[in-house]
Amino acid sequence: MKSVVIIGGGVAGIETASALSDFGHNVVLVEKTDSIGGKVLKWDHLFPDLKSASELENYLDIKCREGNFAIQKNTTIAQASQSNGKWMLRTDNNRVIETDAIVVATGYEVFDASRKEEYGYNIYDNVITSVDLEERLKSGKTITTRAGYLPEKIGIIHCVGSRDEKSGNHYCSKVCCITGVKQSIELHKLLPEAEIYCFYMDLRMYGQYYEELYREAQEMHKIQFIRGRLSEVSENIDKRLLIKAEDTLSGRPLKMSVDLLVLLVGMEPGKGTKSMAGICGLETGKDGFLKTSDMHFGNNKTGKKGIFLAGSCIGPMSINDTISNARSAALEVHNYLQTK
Amino acid sequence: MTEAHQSGITGIYPKEIAADNYYYVRSCIRQNFFPGSETAFLKIMRNVLGKNIYDDAVHTTCTGIGYHSDIVPFETIQTVVARQFALMTEKGFENLAVSCVTSFGIYCEIVETWKNFPEELDKARVNLKKATGREFEIPRNIAHASDIIYKFRREIAKEAKYSLVNCLTGEPLNLVEHIGCHYAKMFPEMGVGGAEFTSVLSSMIEIWGGAVVDYPERRHCCGFGFRQYLIQANRGYSISNSRKKFESMEPYHPDAVICNCPGCTMFMDRWQYVIAEMENKTYGQGGRGIPVLTYEELAGLVLGYDPWDLGLQMHQVNSEPFLDKLGIRYIPSQKYSGKDGKIMAGPVIPACIK
Amino acid sequence: MKAAEKFGFRVLETRVIDLENFDGRLLRYVHRHEKSFITCLSCGGCTATCSAGNLIEFNVRRIGLLLRRGETEGLEREIDKCMLCGKCQLVCPRGINLRNVIMLIKKGIVKFKNGTPEKVEL
Numbered sequence: 102m103k104s105v106v107i108i109g110g111g112v113a114g115i116e117t118a119s120a121l122s123d124f125g126h127n128v129v130l131v132e133k134t135d136s137i138g139g140k141v142l143k144w145d146h147l148f149p150d151l152k153s154a155s156e157l158e159n160y161l162d163i164k165c166r167e168g169n170f171a172i173q174k175n176t177t178i179a180q181a182s183q184s185n186g187k188w189m190l191r192t193d194n195n196r197v198i199e200t201d202a203i204v205v206a207t208g209y210e211v212f213d214a215s216r217k218e219e220y221g222y223n224i225y226d227n228v229i230t231s232v233d234l235e236e237r238l239k240s241g242k243t244i245t246t247r248a249g250y251l252p253e254k255i256g257i258i259h260c261v262g263s264r265d266e267k268s269g270n271h272y273c274s275k276v277c278c279i280t281g282v283k284q285s286i287e288l289h290k291l292l293p294e295a296e297i298y299c300f301y302m303d304l305r306m307y308g309q310y311y312e313e314l315y316r317e318a319q320e321m322h323k324i325q326f327i328r329g330r331l332s333e334v335s336e337n338i339d340k341r342l343l344i345k346a347e348d349t350l351s352g353r354p355l356k357m358s359v360d361l362l363v364l365l366v367g368m369e370p371g372k373g374t375k376s377m378a379g380i381c382g383l384e385t386g387k388d389g390f391l392k393t394s395d396m397h398f399g400n401n402k403t404g405k406k407g408i409f410l411a412g413s414c415i416g417p418m419s420i421n422d423t424i425s426n427a428r429s430a431a432l433e434v435h436n437y438l439q440t441k
Numbered sequence: 442m443t444e445a446h447q448s449g450i451t452g453i454y455p456k457e458i459a460a461d462n463y464y465y466v467r468s469c470i471r472q473n474f475f476p477g478s479e480t481a482f483l484k485i486m487r488n489v490l491g492k493n494i495y496d497d498a499v500h501t502t503c504t505g506i507g508y509h510s511d512i513v514p515f516e517t518i519q520t521v522v523a524r525q526f527a528l529m530t531e532k533g534f535e536n537l538a539v540s541c542v543t544s545f546g547i548y549c550e551i552v553e554t555w556k557n558f559p560e561e562l563d564k565a566r567v568n569l570k571k572a573t574g575r576e577f578e579i580p581r582n583i584a585h586a587s588d589i590i591y592k593f594r595r596e597i598a599k600e601a602k603y604s605l606v607n608c609l610t611g612e613p614l615n616l617v618e619h620i621g622c623h624y625a626k627m628f629p630e631m632g633v634g635g636a637e638f639t640s641v642l643s644s645m646i647e648i649w650g651g652a653v654v655d656y657p658e659r660r661h662c663c664g665f666g667f668r669q670y671l672i673q674a675n676r677g678y679s680i681s682n683s684r685k686k687f688e689s690m691e692p693y694h695p696d697a698v699i700c701n702c703p704g705c706t707m708f709m710d711r712w713q714y715v716i717a718e719m720e721n722k723t724y725g726q727g728g729r730g731i732p733v734l735t736y737e738e739l740a741g742l743v744l745g746y747d748p749w750d751l752g753l754q755m756h757q758v759n760s761e762p763f764l765d766k767l768g769i770r771y772i773p774s775q776k777y778s779g780k781d782g783k784i785m786a787g788p789v790i791p792a793c794i795k
Numbered sequence: 796m797k798a799a800e801k802f803g804f805r806v807l808e809t810r811v812i813d814l815e816n817f818d819g820r821l822l823r824y825v826h827r828h829e830k831s832f833i834t835c836l837s838c839g840g841c842t843a844t845c846s847a848g849n850l851i852e853f854n855v856r857r858i859g860l861l862l863r864r865g866e867t868e869g870l871e872r873e874i875d876k877c878m879l880c881g882k883c884q885l886v887c888p889r890g891i892n893l894r895n896v897i898m899l900i901k902k903g904i905v906k907f908k909n910g911t912p913e914k915v916e917l
Contacts, residue, residue: 329843333660343657345843622880
């Protein structure tokens with residue numbers, strides 16, 4: 102029986118662990134926190150079908166309960182070394198795990214919106230991120246301003262921390278556009294009187310049924326889409342937020358006041374991802390995510406024999422893409438173990 | 442914005458400010474427009490803080506105004522700046538204390554240029570040597586004078602005779618702080634608190650008892666701008682930007698505006714008269730304007746200096762309502778008395794602004 | 796007025812942007828000296844923050860666009876509205892040095908007006 106260690110207990114890690122244990126391998130899933138599931142536990146609904154995130158939670162939960170693999174929580178990897186075709190992993194609590202293969206599934210980190218100082222996150226009361234909004238939606242509480250009023254005007258800002266050299270991130274985080282569309286619809290359902298404006302540079306509805314959701318936002322929810330990047334945010338005397346952009350399609354500067362501003366924060370390589378790159382000597386791409394050996398034919402392989410990648414440690418990825426990617430990682434690892 | 446937020450931002454930009462032994466470079470225009478400010482600064486540095494600061498009679502303009510108006514070429518201004526540095530070096534100093542925000546920007550820009558293009562530094566050394574026979578060291582520390590007052594704001598607070606509190610209501614006075622663009626917008630790391638939420642003035646105001654007005658156009662330029670003002674066709678830009686700021690701050694009923702840049706102080710003050718004349722609009726209470734002060738004048742008032750010694754009579758917008766709120770005693774009849782005690786002719790009082 | 800004109804006939808000039816027949820010298824000149832400008836996303840951050848564009852009819856984003864489309868007529872007048880404050884570069888997600896673009900257009904227009912041949916490296 103061959104052994105595999107999977108690092109990271111999010112969607113990618115669980116899916117890979119489950120598939121590899123189904124192939125009959127001896128699988129250990131290592132997770133740094135005390136809970137399994139990753140960031141998706143904070144999500145309320147998933148795009149584009151507005152499926153409740155709890156369905157995904159249940160799905161992952163069943164995989165963990167019924168899957169034939171071990172889970173080690175509160176564990177991080179501190180060292181890795183290779184000898185005789187085996188990898189030796191030393192954990193932070195000084196345990197050594199010997200394994201035939203490693204799958205890195207350490208995922209992403211949400212962009213820290215306070216780095217865009219001019220957008221006023223952590224400074225003004227009513228500037229929140231898409232992650233904050235997701236948590237509020239999940240809590241089931243009414244969406245209000247900090248002072249407790251129902252927002253009448255809401256701004257949703259695309260590309261915060263993505264496609265922006267000022268943030269150091271030139272790449273597109275892929276999932277924010279559709280998240281903005283999804284959240285605008287959810288907000289409109291909860292606050293039918295509210296006017297909702299999305300400020301975008303390009304709307305990238307790349308996935309199946311994304312375009313349809315965008316159309317639904319326009320048709321059914323009267324969401325206004327303004328093509329222009331936010332330049333700055335400031336606060337009015339009534340705590341509403343004054344936002345400035347160019348309405349590029351009419352070619353004129355535009356300003357408006359909103360009660361609530363949602364920043365669609367992008368994805369950055371996770372702390373665990375950066376740390377694994379260092380520990381295992383993995384190559385990173387120009388976006389800082391882990392580099393695969395070939396983006397067409399080896400999208401789960403690395404330059405290191407026996408180390409594989411799954412999920413958003415490779416790059417920004419939606420949940421359905423992550424699940425597919427994790428399954429393909431499992432197949433790659435399985436094929437590798439057969440030849441060993 | 443809460444104080445914690447502000448200090449969080451300030452923490453990202455830990456600016457190093459020298460603690461003593463400064464070579465002072467003055468502004469071209471401040472001694473005319475706010476003649477007490479630089480004197481007050483030197484007095485505070487020497488008498489209150491006990492610092493060693495050298496005021497040199499032979500340094501010149503940095504030529505920033507000419508540079509920003511396309512009259513003085515870059516090579517020339519580099520040589521002029523090299524000469525200021527040479528004077529500093531000759532007098533045995535390493536820390537530059539800069540009175541003017543434009544000059545501060547110039548010194549930062551040129552030192553940064555020399556870092557990135559060492560051949561420019563070599564040229565400047567050769568040019569200065571040829572022209573004057575002098576040699577120079579690059580300052581170890583460049584601070585704007587407001588950085589230094591910021592650094593010692595607590596020491597000043599300990600010596601304060603007045604607090605920035607309305608003596609009738611006991612409420613903190615509402616103060617607008619306005620930062621010159623060239624203080625941190627070119628090099629955010631050179632300003633206390635960076636470019637967006639600069640805290641060099643707001644920290645002084647708060648520690649001296651006042652409240653800072655966080656109004657929407659707080660970060661906007663005063664409109665002065667060399668190209669805006671010096672080119673006649675562009676003067677509309679200058680006044681329009683000032684008006685944008687006044688309109689934005691008006692609902693907060695500010696008691697005064699505090700600036701750290703000569704151009705901003707000048708134009709925030711004088712444009713209020715022009716706007717009153719052109720548009721019949723005043724922004725202060727009772728047909729008055731909003732008093733505009735330099736941070737040295739503010740520090741001087743807090744320390745109990747006489748308002749007329751501080752040169753407040755030279756401002757367009759009368760500062761008496763602000764002095765009254767602070768509870769500062771002054772002799773109205775002495776407002777226009779000269780140093781020799783003789784009363785000078787007062788200015789003509791315009792009808793459009795009280 | 797000719798009889799046909801009196802009758803209402805007009806021969807209209809086409810208003811299409813003609814990408815095949817435009818004088819690309821200025822575009823190439825600016826691009827050679829300021830590579831960054833070709834990466835513009837047309838996001839409008841520059842125009843939103845522009846000191847001049849907030850007060851008068853001036854769109855700094857369109858300067859680069861007009862140049863890329865060969866629409867250089869009137870560009871000379873347009874760039875004069877820029878106050879060179881540099882806020883556009885401060886906000887640009889691609890870090891484009893628009894001030895340099897404008898200075899290069901100024902220089903380029905003068906050089907090409909004086910008949911500098913295209914081949915000469917300026």
